[in-house]
Amino acid sequence: MGTRAVEDAGRDERAGKALAATGVTVRPAVPGDAVGRVRPRWVVLPETAGEIAAVMRVSAEHDLAVVPAGGGTKLHWGAPPSRCDILLDTCCLNAVIEHVAGDLVVRAQAGLTLEALREALAAAGQELALDVPVPGTTVGGLVATALAGPRRFRYGTARDLLIGITVVLPDGTVARSGGKVVKNVAGYDVGKLFTGSYGTLGVVVDATFRLHPLPADRAWVTAGFEPPGPLGDADRAAGLGAALAAVSGSQAEPSAVELDWPDPDGPCVMAVLLEGTAADTRAAAVRGLLGPDSDLRPTPPPWWGRLPEPPAAQKGEAPESRGREDEVLLELRITPPRVPGVLAEVRRAAGDLGVRAAVRGAAASGVLHIALHAGTDAGTVPGTDAGTDAGTDAGTDRGTDGGTDAGAAARFVARLRAEAEDGGGRLLVVAAPEEVARRAGRWGRVGALTLMRRIKERFDPDGRMSPGRSVGGT
Amino acid sequence: MSALESLTARLRDALPPDALITDPVRLRTYECDGLTVHRATPGVVVLPDSAEQVAAVVGLCAEHGVPFVARGSGTGLSGGALPRTDGVLIVTSRMRRILEVDVPGRRAVVEPGVTNLAITEAVRDQGLYYAPDPSSQQICSIGGNVAENSGGAHCLKYGFTVNHVLAVEIVTPDGEIVELSEQDAGYDLLGAFIGSEGTLGIATKITVRLSRAPEAVTTLLAAFTGIEAGGRAVSAVIAAGVVPAAIEMMDALAIEAAEAAVRCEYPEGAGAVLVVELDGPKAAVDREFAEVERLCRESGAFEIRIAASAEERAAIWKGRKSAFAAVGRISPAYIVQDGVVPRTALPGVLAGIDRLQEEYGIRVANVFHAGDGNLHPLVLFDDAVPGEEERAEAVSGLILDLCIEHGGSITGEHGVGVDKSRYMPRMFSADDLDAMQLVRCAFDPRGLSNPGKVFPTPRLCGEVPGVRRGVHPLVEAGLAEQF
Ligand SMILES: Cc1cc2nc3c(=O)[nH]c(=O)nc-3n(C[C@H](O)[C@H](O)[C@H](O)COP(=O)(O)OP(=O)(O)OC[C@H]3O[C@@H](n4cnc5c(N)ncnc54)[C@H](O)[C@@H]3O)c2cc1C
Ligand SMILES: Cc1cc2nc3c(=O)[nH]c(=O)nc-3n(C[C@H](O)[C@H](O)[C@H](O)COP(=O)(O)OP(=O)(O)OC[C@H]3O[C@@H](n4cnc5c(N)ncnc54)[C@H](O)[C@@H]3O)c2cc1C
Numbered sequence: 020m021g022t023r024a025v026e027d028a029g030r031d032e033r034a035g036k037a038l039a040a041t042g043v044t045v046r047p048a049v050p051g052d053a054v055g056r057v058r059p060r061w062v063v064l065p066e067t068a069g070e071i072a073a074v075m076r077v078s079a080e081h082d083l084a085v086v087p088a089g090g091g092t093k094l095h096w097g098a099p100p101s102r103c104d105i106l107l108d109t110c111c112l113n114a115v116i117e118h119v120a121g122d123l124v125v126r127a128q129a130g131l132t133l134e135a136l137r138e139a140l141a142a143a144g145q146e147l148a149l150d151v152p153v154p155g156t157t158v159g160g161l162v163a164t165a166l167a168g169p170r171r172f173r174y175g176t177a178r179d180l181l182i183g184i185t186v187v188l189p190d191g192t193v194a195r196s197g198g199k200v201v202k203n204v205a206g207y208d209v210g211k212l213f214t215g216s217y218g219t220l221g222v223v224v225d226a227t228f229r230l231h232p233l234p235a236d237r238a239w240v241t242a243g244f245e246p247p248g249p250l251g252d253a254d255r256a257a258g259l260g261a262a263l264a265a266v267s268g269s270q271a272e273p274s275a276v277e278l279d280w281p282d283p284d285g286p287c288v289m290a291v292l293l294e295g296t297a298a299d300t301r302a303a304a305v306r307g308l309l310g311p312d313s314d315l316r317p318t319p320p321p322w323w324g325r326l327p328e329p330p331a332a333q334k335g336e337a338p339e340s341r342g343r344e345d346e347v348l349l350e351l352r353i354t355p356p357r358v359p360g361v362l363a364e365v366r367r368a369a370g371d372l373g374v375r376a377a378v379r380g381a382a383a384s385g386v387l388h389i390a391l392h393a394g395t396d397a398g399t400v401p402g403t404d405a406g407t408d409a410g411t412d413a414g415t416d417r418g419t420d421g422g423t424d425a426g427a428a429a430r431f432v433a434r435l436r437a438e439a440e441d442g443g444g445r446l447l448v449v450a451a452p453e454e455v456a457r458r459a460g461r462w463g464r465v466g467a468l469t470l471m472r473r474i475k476e477r478f479d480p481d482g483r484m485s486p487g488r489s490v491g492g493t
Numbered sequence: 494m495s496a497l498e499s500l501t502a503r504l505r506d507a508l509p510p511d512a513l514i515t516d517p518v519r520l521r522t523y524e525c526d527g528l529t530v531h532r533a534t535p536g537v538v539v540l541p542d543s544a545e546q547v548a549a550v551v552g553l554c555a556e557h558g559v560p561f562v563a564r565g566s567g568t569g570l571s572g573g574a575l576p577r578t579d580g581v582l583i584v585t586s587r588m589r590r591i592l593e594v595d596v597p598g599r600r601a602v603v604e605p606g607v608t609n610l611a612i613t614e615a616v617r618d619q620g621l622y623y624a625p626d627p628s629s630q631q632i633c634s635i636g637g638n639v640a641e642n643s644g645g646a647h648c649l650k651y652g653f654t655v656n657h658v659l660a661v662e663i664v665t666p667d668g669e670i671v672e673l674s675e676q677d678a679g680y681d682l683l684g685a686f687i688g689s690e691g692t693l694g695i696a697t698k699i700t701v702r703l704s705r706a707p708e709a710v711t712t713l714l715a716a717f718t719g720i721e722a723g724g725r726a727v728s729a730v731i732a733a734g735v736v737p738a739a740i741e742m743m744d745a746l747a748i749e750a751a752e753a754a755v756r757c758e759y760p761e762g763a764g765a766v767l768v769v770e771l772d773g774p775k776a777a778v779d780r781e782f783a784e785v786e787r788l789c790r791e792s793g794a795f796e797i798r799i800a801a802s803a804e805e806r807a808a809i810w811k812g813r814k815s816a817f818a819a820v821g822r823i824s825p826a827y828i829v830q831d832g833v834v835p836r837t838a839l840p841g842v843l844a845g846i847d848r849l850q851e852e853y854g855i856r857v858a859n860v861f862h863a864g865d866g867n868l869h870p871l872v873l874f875d876d877a878v879p880g881e882e883e884r885a886e887a888v889s890g891l892i893l894d895l896c897i898e899h900g901g902s903i904t905g906e907h908g909v910g911v912d913k914s915r916y917m918p919r920m921f922s923a924d925d926l927d928a929m930q931l932v933r934c935a936f937d938p939r940g941l942s943n944p945g946k947v948f949p950t951p952r953l954c955g956e957v958p959g960v961r962r963g964v965h966p967l968v969e970a971g972l973a974e975q976f
Binding site for chain 2 (some may be wrong): 121124144165178188193199200202203204208213216236264268270271272295356383415443462470474476482
């Protein structure tokens with residue numbers, strides 16, 4: 020062993036001892052604990068804010084990098100951390116701290132899953148009006164990834180319903196902002212900064228949300244549309260656009276207007292949710308707008324509130340099961356009137372680059388997810404050596420029979436991003452093989468990047484919280 | 494030459510002549526906002542008419558280390574726009590253009606000096622409106638709304654400014670023009686800026702969401718013998734799962750004042766009145782309205798009036814909307830308080846306010862947004878009676894303590910400003926306030942943007958300690974890989 024390695028082993032041992040001395044449950048990490056291939060050394064399982072603070076103080080003293088994890092449902096998404104010593108698992112912080120039904124407010128610990136929260140609230144006829152698309156998501160993960168589903172059209176996203184938060188900062192300070200009343204403008208809203216922070220500013224300990232009464236009735240109206248056409252087929256785009264505008268602006272007050280386009284060669288389906296008093300009457304009004312071929316249904320279509328799955332590589336094949344490592348998931352954010360036009364561009368770009376992409380999302384909010392396969396992991400396509408063209412971005416990156424490849428996927432991202440940003444929108448790479456993300460860039464345009472870096476520097480001056488995982492390397 | 498004097502010389506070069514005010518008489522017209530007890534004559538006033546001019550002014554302030562304060566229409570009720578005698582007051586009254594209205598995209602881009610109501614007026618004939626509706630909406634500016642995260646009577650259902658602003662272009666305290674957009678990935682800086690009371694920079698362009706005007710609106714006035722029964726009705730409505738657009742309550746003293754001022758002709762003998770408004774799809778409103786009416790009766794309403802027309806709706810709202818000014822009819826002077834309690838704590842807090850009235854011999858008229866527990870107690874006093882003002886001040890402060898005790902907030906919509914900064918340590922711990930200061934230091938390390946507001950003892954920001962730049966030592970040593 021060289022002296023340096025000996026020093027490091029000593030350092031490790033000291034840090035390990037200090038962690039053990041906190042009394043917090045610690046176990047050595049196993050390969051399955053890796054975050055985007057970076058394997059931590061320890062997994063800690065704190066049970067209170069005080070325990071998180073103790074862990075954070077040790078991490079500050081020993082210069083350890085910390086990544087918080089909730090359900091770990093999609094911990095591998097997003098940029099991998101540049102280092103990770105401690106995986107801080109919030110699973111033991113899983114209580115509803117306070118639910119006062121008369122105030123329509125709940126305070127819950129970070130590790131509580133939204134399913135468990137839903138159950139607790141439903142008993143009082145209430146709900147947190149966010150439909151999170153990933154089962155197993157925790158309160159902390161919800162805040163950190165700023166997730167939202169179909170009803171964002173009516174209720175907004177996590178930031179709109181979050182009214183208070185407790186966090187532990189990287190130096191172990193426990194800080195609170197907001198409170199447990201909905202209307203409150205005292206002080207800065209630190210909770211807002213933690214929405215979309217991907218664990219890079221500190222650890223969320225608990226969050227307080229505004230609730231809504233569970234709607235008495237729900238009804239869905241669905242209607243099929245021809246797929247948004249290639250260049251020149253303005254009529255189809257206009258038909259979809261007019262329907263979208265009519266429904267989302269309708270006095271029936273839908274809670275969600277979703278679009279699903281699972282197979283680029285197949286039709287596209289619009290599904291509209293009406294909920295609350297007189298849902299049926301209002302659904303009938305929406306049917307009036309969508310025409311006699313539309314359907315009224317008491318339950319959602321099976322794809323409702325789920326992220327899209329990459330279509331099969333070949334037309335007509337069944338889509339592959341989830342979880343392949345070459346999955347690419349993009350999030351498009353545009354103004355709603357641009358949806359049909361951008362969908363047509365998805366089709367054109369996909370055709371030009373040999374990509375097969377599925378699209379689904381909250382069309383009336385202008386937020387759509389796009390899923391595709393990038394070929395295997397490092398960008399190689401099984402049975403070919405197409406992946407070796409990494410770096411030859413100027414080459415013709417058409418996909419080969421196994422799917423797309425890293426170059427084609429990256430170009431697809433670049434084209435859609437140009438289209439989105441051209442009209443003031445954005446295209447984010449939510450999940451992708453590293454090769455694709457590196458070529459295309461994960462975040463696209465961020466107006467306030469300098470300010471975000473400055474926020475990161477102030478909250479985490481040593482760069483120990485999930486380093487490298489958020490925007491601009493923060 | 495003082496920093497302010499040398500800065501003024503530079504401002505003269507940077508701005509058109511009529512955009513700079515140094516005449517003491519004219520300066521004095523800006524000495525206070527809607528909270529007139531705090532006054533200070535600004536060092537100089539500038540009236541920029543573009544973001545570039547604002548950026549030039551702020552850049553020069555940064556260069557000279559001179560503080561600056563933004564001012565919209567000056568209707569703020571917490572002294573947030575109180576000027577600095579040693580600083581620059583940046584007034585947005587010349588930035589009143591509506592830059593873009595996108596009807597299909599349901600958004601408008603406006604300059605910060607545009608009044609709240611002007612946005613709605615510009616889109617009303619398209620069936621659209623801008624939802625947050627502070628009572629001051631005819632005069633207050635959208636820039637001020639952004640700074641205060643203003644609410645309105647209808648925020649129970651529709652939310653606050655922060656839920657309706659899609660992007661803000663700001664001039665940072667360094668003088669840079671930056672856009673904060675809800676579409677950006679990463680931290681929600683837009684959300685953090687809204688409600689920051691001018692301490693993180695100046696908003697120069699605001700993109701707001703436009704909402705579709707509801708199909709049906711119905712309003713009722715329910716009279717009760719006392720405030721407890723009114724409170725029961727509110728709880729019953731909420732428990733029934735109805736989310737009204739607004740539920741407002743007034744107590745006997747507030748009703749008396751409103752009668753004296755605007756002759757609103759609320760039912761005689763009412764110890765409390767409730768104004769409930771429902772809006773939305775007609776089919777839904779009709780059904781829920783019947784339920785609300787029934788719940789009010791069951792809770793003891795002895796008279797219910799239902800507005801059958803826009804005029805009748807206005808008549809019902811007239812008393813409520815006039816309440817602040819109306820107490821001037823029954824008291825020579827008064828303090829408008831703004832506190833919040835969890836709705837379920839309302840009875841306890843109102844009882845506590847009653848005890849304070851007796852103990853201090855001070856009358857309090859209660860007007861509140863009952864749906865969200867936002868109290869606006871009007872603390873009445875006669876400034877001609879020695880000691881009464883002090884007692885009123887004491888009661889006003891103790892009401893905030895009651896709010897904090899019950900898990901509420903010291904301000905629901907008027908902001909902390911200069912007036913309530915001393916209460917912040919009662920609501921938040923030193924660590925909480927320090928965490929907020931980290932945000933301040935990221936945006937405004939020199940502390941020049943509206944200093945002395947919101948926080949009691951601003952801490953110096955200093956350099957960012959120990960930021961690691963470059964490669965991590967482990968990577969350098971070849972012991973870890975950087976992906
Ligand atoms: C970087 C990234 C981006 C994602 N973006 C999207 C997206 O745009 N749309 C989408 O539908 N899904 C997205 N997901 C996937 C998935 O929906 C979420 O990961 C999951 O739903 C969050 O729940 P979880 O509790 O399992 O969190 P995890 O998967 O365990 O963690 C998710 C992220 O939140 C952080 N985190 C978790 N708990 C805390 C806490 N208590 N305090 C501070 N930080 C915490 C983690 O460090 C990690 O960055 C993303 C996931 C990641 C990792
Ligand atoms: C009769 C009356 C009724 C009211 N009713 C309500 C109500 O129902 N709901 C409610 O929420 N409030 C209410 N208010 C309070 C007040 O009207 C709001 O706070 C309003 O948003 C202030 O706007 P303004 O343009 O007058 O701001 P100002 O008073 O000029 O400034 C307020 C704060 O905003 C900052 N500021 C102003 N412009 C900018 C800018 N462009 N960029 C950054 N910071 C800026 C100032 O520095 C100051 O801190 C009422 C006030 C009155 C007098």
